[in-house]
Amino acid sequence: MKGQYKETIRVDNLVTGYRSKKGDIVITRDINAALYSGELTCLLGPNGAGKSTLLKTLTAFLPPIAGSITVESKLLSEYTDAKLAKVIGVVLTERLNINNMTVKELVGMGRSPYTGFWGRMSEYDRMVVNESISLVNIGNLRDRMIQTLSDGERQKVMIAKSLAQETPVIFLDEPTAFLDYPSKVEIMQLLQRLAREKNKTVFLSTHDLELALQIADRVWLIDKPHGVTIGTPEDLALNGDMSRYFRRDGVIFDMESGLFKICHELNGSVCLNGTGPRFNMVRKALARRGIYAAPDGRKDITIDTSGENYNINGHSVTSIAQLLDRVDRLLLKNNV
Amino acid sequence: MSRSKTAVLMLLSGLSIVLFFILNLLLGSVSIPVGSIIDILLGRGADNMIWTNIIMKSRLPQSLTAAMAGAGLAVSGLLMQTVFRNPLAGPSVLGISSGASLGVAFVVLLSGSIGGVALSKLGVIGEVTITFSAIFGSLLIMALIAFVAGKVRGNVTLLIMGVMIGYIANAIIGVLKFFSAEEDIRAYVIWGLGSFARVSGGQTMVFIILMCVLLPMSFFLIKTLNLLLLGDSYARNLGLNIKRARLLVIASSGILVAVVTAYCGPVVFLGLAVPHICRGLFQTSNHAVILPASMLGGASLALLCNLIARLPGFEGALPVNSVTALIGAPVVMWVLFDKRRNEV
Known part of the structure; x- marks a missing residue:
């Protein structure tokens, strides 16, 4: 060839x-x-x-x-x-x-x-x-x-x-x-x-x-x-x-994938545990909200994606929409 | 559209020409029996000299002129619409027919004021002068347009330039009218109404021979025209020399309009309408089909218009221009409504 x-x-x-x-x-x-x-x-x-x-x-x-x-x-x-x-x-x-x-x-x-x-x-x-x-x-x-x-x-x-x-x-x-x-x-x-x-x-x-x-x-x-x-x-x-x-501003080149990514300004942090696609999706959704999510994030909000449902500070939710809702409320409470 | 359907439509257009042509010979303010008409046409002569004169000196040349002029105008309109990629383009848009009018205006209107002789009273010499001045006027404007076409890039720019040149020509005509004798203005206005019966005897033969040479020449442009449909960039990428092609098409169209206008006056509408009717009926934009179709359609429609203008009651008094628009406009609208999918 x-x-x-x-x-x-x-x-x-x-x-x-x-x-x-x-x-x-x-x-x-x-x-x-x-x-x-x-x-x-x-x-x-x-x-x-x-x-x-x-x-x-x-x-x-x-x-x-x-x-x-x-x-x-x-x-x-x-x-x-x-x-x-x-x-x-x-x-x-x-x-x-x-x-x-x-x-x-x-x-x-x-x-x-x-x-x-x-x-x-x-x-x-x-x-x-x-x-x-x-x-x-x-x-x-x-x-x-x-x-x-x-x-x-x-x-x-x-x-x-x-x-x-x-x-x-x-x-x-x-x-x-x-x-x-x-x-x-x-x-x-x-x-x-x-x-x-x-x-x-x-x-x-x-x-x-x-x-x-x-x-x-x-x-x-x-x-x-x-x-x-x-x-x-x-x-x-x-x-x-x-x-x-x-x-x-707001665009970064991601060396991992060789593609461009939108870069979000992060001003919150949560602890996120788990692996696989569900972990990645939660991470992505939170990044869009300007929240950094990783195992080394702040422990006062802890999310676990390894189970059948999403677990957030002990509560179980079935969708990412519900999860985001709950994170918003918790962050609001913590700030006040 | 399948080949056979195209062939049938083509055949029908041809038959309609034959039909309208015969009707043009048959009908008129004087009724002549069919048998006598056949005798006269076959040269066997008829007992009535007046009938022979009516057929040979009026109806036959008029019908031939109408058919040729209609075909010429339709082809000219098609070429203009393709080269400018504009459905509203027609033989008159580039000011070429205004050029003819300007030429005629010069000789008709000034002959009285300067020469002291009204040209309209000079008979055959007057007619020939008018024909030549019309051709000269339109070729002059065409040369101007061709010069501009070599200089400007965009089609729309060229179109606007053409329209502007037309306005200038009309303005000059207006000025000339102001300084002319009333008698001459009348003669000019009558020429401007357009007529297939204006030319007489030997001149009809000249016109028909000219058209028989010019019309087939447009077939040489089929490949060029089809490429122009794709737009300048694609056409050029397919090996077409755009400037030369544009010049060639505009010149062919211009010469056709010049000759028709010189002999029949500025006949409006046929050139604009016929290509649309043909595209609607044949459902193709391939010029190998639409060019001969326009030729046949133009001849047929012109004969029909001439027939109506001469219907008993009008006594030939109805100007051709009124009839072409009255017949042509509804036909175009009908075709476009009926085939709504085929937008222009």
Whole structure:
């Protein structure tokens, strides 16, 4: 498997931004990086960090201010629109506003770079379209009109379109925005699978930090002060880059899980005994209330989760809601 | 929609053209027996010279003009709606028909004040002059729009620019009217009402030949138009040169409007309405279907409108523009209501 990770895109001293009459507006400078086939790479960063600008530059929608982008060992600027259409496929974040077009027709548009003057599809084109549709698991939507689809379904159709385009590289701008959590996971897993099975270079921007950190082979962190930093999610976690990029009040990076956690200000303390999920849940619920709960907490309130019910200072309660209620009352009494 | 259903609808549109065309020949303020009409059309001549004149010099050219103009306007409207991704776009939005009006206004209104001869009294020479000035006016505006299209990025920006250019043209016409003789203003207003019967004899042939060349050329745009439906970014990612495509589509649409307006005056509504009707009926936005459908639908609807304008009682006095809107608007509303799922 190792051999298939081939460098498809190389970025050298890239400066992204917008050109205007009054002078260039630089968004991000000095990006040196590469993307590899068979890998899913996520671009992470806060709003306004320059994610979209970078993506637009890499897809040639926007010219770079300086530096070079090499795609399949040829400069991006040397590609014509028609040639590039066979190398890079995009899925955009804008909601597609098309009526009276079936899923099959839309996926078929992905074959446009290959069809002739009249846009007639060959037997092979039809086969690729069908294969793309089944790879994304939307065979049941084949004859549905686009306007009747949900946001998640539309996103999958557009992914199928980029598959039909048969490009080695797929760029996606926030493909998981506007989706519910299960759909987000589904899309991410789908993209990961495509990268592995079809040996595609998949590069996407997203705000779904947790998901990206769990599923991405490589992460590009981007923001204004630090520029771009690249690595596996694990390396970036260990060397502290992750917490550097997303430092905010109330958020901490948890080294144990490699994920971000909301950090609660704690101003109370109880003694909590036990193990397992029930212990963890009680601990979590109390943390939300700003109460520190651990075996070394203050002994005037003692909670035991090891029995069948929750035991608090000798009283038995059946749910965490009741438990919280009781803790509140006890704390109030102790303070007075 | 299945292939066979599309084919049946297409066939029905074609048949409706034939039907309305025949009715256009049959009906009129003078009633002529069917047998005589067939004789006249086959060149066997009829005993009544007046009947021959009515059919060959009035009804036949008028019907042909209506069918061609309707098809041209519908195609032009479809192209505009696709390129601007705006359901309200039509042949008149970019000021191209205002350009034609401006050209006509210049010659009609100024001929009297400057040349001392009312153009409206010059017969065929007057007609040709009007046609050329209309084409010249609309091509001038179109060149302006094409220039702007190369400079601005957004579609909406371009649309607004077009509307503004239209306003300027109309304002200039207003100024010209102020300085013109009443007789000339009347001639200009009548031209502005639109008519499929304005052109005579040999000019009809020129118009029909022009349309027979221009209409099939729009088929070359099918792939481009389908890609434009996806929006600029997706279309470009699929290898389309957006600026060139936009220019090509606007130019094709503009030339069609220019020619139709030059010969028939500014006929409103057909260009806006027909694409909507076709999208509603055929339930597709694939231009390989909707383009020929609009062509057939436009011809059919124009013939129907012409028929109504000439119904006994109106004596051809009803302006085509009133009929197109009166017939077209309810049809569009009906299609949209009936197929509520297919929002624009």
